[in-house]
Amino acid sequence: LDSNTTPQDVLRAIALSGVQENAFYVLDVGDIVQKHQEWKIKMPRVEPFYAVKCNDSKLVLAVLAALGTGFDCASKTEISKVTELGVDSSRIIFANPAKMASHIRYAAANGVTTMTFDNECEIYKVKNLHPNARMVLRIRCDAAVAQCQLGMKFGCDAVTEAPRLLKLAAKLGVNVIGISFHVGSGCQDPPVFRRAISAARNLFDLGSQLGFNMHLLDIGGGYPGNSGSSIDKIADVVNAALDEFFPLTMGVSVIAEPGRFYVASAYTLATLVHSKRDTMYYINDGVYGSFNCILYDHAVVNPVPLVNKPGKLQESSVWGPTCDGLDQVVTSVMLPSLDIGDWLVFEDMGAYTLPVASTFNGFPVPKVHAVISENLWNFLKNLLPLTEDHFTLQNNNWESIWDMPSSPLSSSPPSPSSYMYELIA
Secondary structure, eight states, X not given: XXXXXXXXXXXXXXXXTSSOOSOEEEEEHHHHXXXXXXXXXXXXTEEEEEXXXXXXXXXXXXXXXXXXXXXXXXXXXXXXXXHTTTOOGGGEEEOOSSOOHHHHHHHXXXXXXXXXXXXXXXXXXXXXXXXXXXXXXXXXXXXXXXXXOOTTTSOBOTTTTHHHHHHHHHHHTOEEEEEEEOOOEEEOOTTHHHHHHHHHHHHHHHHHHTTOOOOEEEOOOOOOOSTTOOOHHHHHHHHHHHHHHSOGGGOOEEEEOOXXXXXXXXXXXXXXXXXXXXXXXXXXXXXXXXXXXXXXXXXXXXOEESSOOOSOOEEEEEEXXXXXXXXXXXXXXXXXXXXXXXXXXXXXXXXXXXXXXXXXXXXXXXXXXXXXXXXXXXXHTTSTXXXXXXXXXXXSOGGGGGGOOSSOOOSOOOSSSOEEEEEOX
């Protein structure tokens, strides 16, 4: 985008073009880069390993790879998506404590050696299938408040189970290199990180006594990413706890698994009101599409009319397009009277939306229009794996933006100085 054009301008232009009817996203690549800069400033000791499951867009992965992040993968498909970008296997942690045998064999064949475990069965499985694996023991330490709790499924007890598992690994000759935890996705309990880091230090000491070279601490995910949210309180707790329990003199590498932090606010969704009944509004995306996040991620979404509408606000509801009564996007919200053809915009739609979306009832998954400033593109395009093939050049004729060519333009840039880049998502 040129300096006078914002991603919101692009969204508005597409929606109001007169020919756009399908729901669509605008992805602001610059927002992802800003999040990375924020992370590096606020938690300089912690290397981010992006949680691929949160949003596995090839473009998102390519941008993060270009920025130098690592990747948290949970399956052989996610490993494949990352390695196909040229990411070295040393920048991948196979962070699924209960892995399928075929996926372990795939990791071994592709040089992915760092992986998590939290149970006895996994130790035997990995010893048999991937004897060169470098194992990271995942312990449980749940946040009091989190958007999605994970401890009921993964993580062993740090006091009653972890020591036994470390001793068994030592007996079997399985190489344990560190400790991991995940306090819960969308954590709202920053002090939990101190408790978890403290527990990890105790297990580091035990592991060292057992003969392991303990040198990796994985502090998991849980970092908010919506517009207006902040990781400041978590960062303060994490930085202080690392200084206390893992001082730099220990030489321990610290990583984390942020997902929604990087992508939540980068995506904005535009939906069309295609039908109405009094104050019940039917839009062209729903819980079987992008809004699956309401069911699976406990998300609360906020519809905002693209164009200001006059009149009194009324208690309204918003529904998806399918024939299922479950397909309700918002139960109750105050909206002005809307007409068929009006657009409702939903911000913060980048996390746990598109990867789970389906085409149930034949309704398409929304297309993503990814935009980037010229200056930022000139910086990123020199960083592998991004190349000229990842973008097309478009002058500011917003009336034709939805009809972008599928292959990059090979001709010289157009003469007008005002133009935008649309990345091929």
